[in-house]
Amino acid sequence: MLLHSVEIQGFKGIKDLYMNFNSDISVLIGENSWGSSSLLSALAVITKENFLYNCQDHDFYYEEDCAEECLSLRFTYIENPLIADESLQVYPELSEVSYFSHQIRKQVICYQVTANRVDKVITTRHHFIDEDGAILEVDNFPIRLRRLLDISPLIIFRSNRLYKPILKNEDQRVKAFYDLLIQQFSEENSRLTERELKQGLYAATLLLTYYLVNNKQDEEYIRKPTLEDWQVLDKINDLLDQMDNTTTRHVMMKLFSSIIFYRMGYALPEDALPILCIKNFGNTHPIVTSVGMRLLNNIPVQKILTSNTSDLIPMLTLPNIIRISRSASEIAVNQVLPKELSASTNRKVLFHIFHRRPIALFARCWFLVEGETEIWLLRELAEICGHNLNAEGIALVEFAQCGVLPLIEYAEAMGIEWYVMSDGDAAGRHYAKTVRSYCQDKETYYRHMTQLPARDIENFLFQKGFSSVYKEIAYGSSEFMNIPVHEIIQKAIQKSSKPDLALAVCDYARVRGARAIPNLLQKTFKKVIDLSKGSMSD
Structure with a gap:
């Protein structure tokens, strides 16, 4: 499943916002005050760590001595068009809470979180809703929601998250994907040695679990990638660009997703397609930004990035950019759609x-x-x-x-x-x-x-x-x-x-x-x- 859109009303620093996401990569740019932190806090509601999130007093929108007493978060998921055989029919617990949207011509699941504050008492409600916004009354709601978040887990990289960024063999599933990827790369080309492949994948691992989260802690056992490591990783990117092999990209996605989830303390479900959300992407050396962007493009999952750097722009297409600006009364979201x-x-x-x-x-x-x-x-x-x-x-x-x-x-x-x-x-x-x-x-x-x-x-x-x-x-x-x-x-x-x-x-x-x-x-x-x-x- 893909996260198609989010609709926010009265949450933290956002009074009203509706935003569509691309199926591949969405890069959100704007001035510092547009509300990126509030948006990421809203997206955090659908992470595994915040399952059935209970809203707090600080979650309600407040401005000029006027506080909202209700809030609403609506997350719309759609079938992944990049996967030909994906169908909600294989997930009976989800097909019963989905509907067909004639507007986008896809099966849709809409999950809504609402909260009200009365005399400082906060009540949070979780529902699936239909196309008209009516609540779908279903049994076993937590099981259905858990299944949705399991097959489309959203991971938010934040600067204050601490990961162990080194690749070790302590997790057998990670090791299996790693060995399989080395084998597939070796079969597909003869230009890179096994040593170089391992060297490039090591740099890729640190890129995804260390540099992209701006983790500045000093850990002596981490071997920082050298210029040669980044150059080898870029050769791997070249190889992926030339290869017509979706299987290799899928194994790469499974490898890095498994590493990330393992560092977070839980396993990635077998049928999961993660959604990666990275805050302030590109606040690194331009070479690392360039190599990292190419790597992300070669990992077949949905990506949502916020960025304040222009170094990223030349590596994107027009639809990838979502520009957000805040006026006195509203937040405006602008994006050029494909073929617009x-x-x-x-x-x-x-x-x-x-x-x-x-x-x-x-x-x-x-x-x-x-x-x-x-x-x-x-x-x-x-x-x-x-x-x-x-x-x-x-x-x-x-x-x-x-x-x-x-x-x-x-x-x-x-x-x-x-x-x-x-x-x-x-x-x-x-x-x-x-x-x-x-x-x-x-x-x-x-x-x-x-x-x-x-x-x-x-x-x-x-x-x-x-x-x-x-x-x-x-x-x-x-x-x-x-x-x-x-x-x-x-x-x-x-x-x-x-x-x-x-x-x-x-x-x-x-x-x-x-x-x-x-x-x-x-x-x-x-x-x-x-x-x-x-x-x-x-």
Whole structure:
């Protein structure tokens, strides 16, 4: 079974939240205040350690002297589409509490936990519910719930969990899976020796039971993986990528799942498919993050990760990312579903954002500009005006190489505000027309668009008080010249470079102060910052 969704109402720091999970990997990103700790606490309710959890006073949502007196947690499971022969019919104790969802066309089990607080007395109730939310009255409820959690055990890796991370042979089932995996790898390839296979699997074991839980305790008997160990593990990842062998991946899943469960003190049921939940994934060296992500992708179980690092983004696809943001009144969950965007848009966003500017996914607003010159200039000019764009959650993103519309479409889908600034030449007018066609009305267009009244940013700045900078670089003098502006600028670019010109403009602006910044740019900065804060003044 897969965990399809969770619905939370009035629990800890979450007033209302509904979230769908992917069948393979879901990476949750957002600002620190979005409620990741509360979500993990909610998911902990369906771990084996918290079976039939009784809610406590601190579980109820509280805000501004207004405490909720009831809470609800709803967990929806579906049949695993990756397993052709999985059917609830083989689990009679579960088939009786399932229903067929016409919306997702799968058999579904919905488990709900509710709690009420009356005069400091808390009552917790556990139920299976049907498609309409009505309680299913069944006998042997604990046995049925135990069976559900046995075949879909959720494991949460936390930084304060202490595991013994070394692989030993004290558990016969672990040893059996280990030996079987070595045998299968040996049969499938001749490039890695048995020593190298053991070396790589050792690094994989420590990755899953030590590094991913941020366990910083000093244990002298642990041999920390060397660079060679990580390199061998990456060769194993290469091998798994090339192998069309689901059996090997399944054995690998059983091996690592058994190790994890053994360290937690209980055995993994034979028919179980674990759900791995890892908090703050990627807070390690980039090499470890990369190797670890590839390893997780090769383990055929459902993964739910929270992360604050952009190093992870290039290794993911668009649907893998779930972006969560909190406003004053609600938590917004944004995700691009498979085939929601065109193949062309998907490809452009992957290259332009995921591979080149992954940090932009953590921004609240994208300031879309035509070229790299604007990125150099605008960040510095905004700072001279007293605005730190990074601190305001604004990412400058150059769009000329992929077009403006794919970035706008993706930003909209992910709940990221956007603002476009284009040149006044033919290309700039085309971009402005594209934005105008996308916007529903003129008011929306003007809230999201600035078109420079000049052919490009250099010509605009030349006209707005920075002519001496370009003249000095081009001809060594700031005196009047009977030469067309575009020729002066072109000469300055030839004698210097666009980045050096941008730095010279910024140096000149710093000397003169904020009054040197053109009024149009100052108004644009304010509009972008207002968008990033969720407000827009007239």
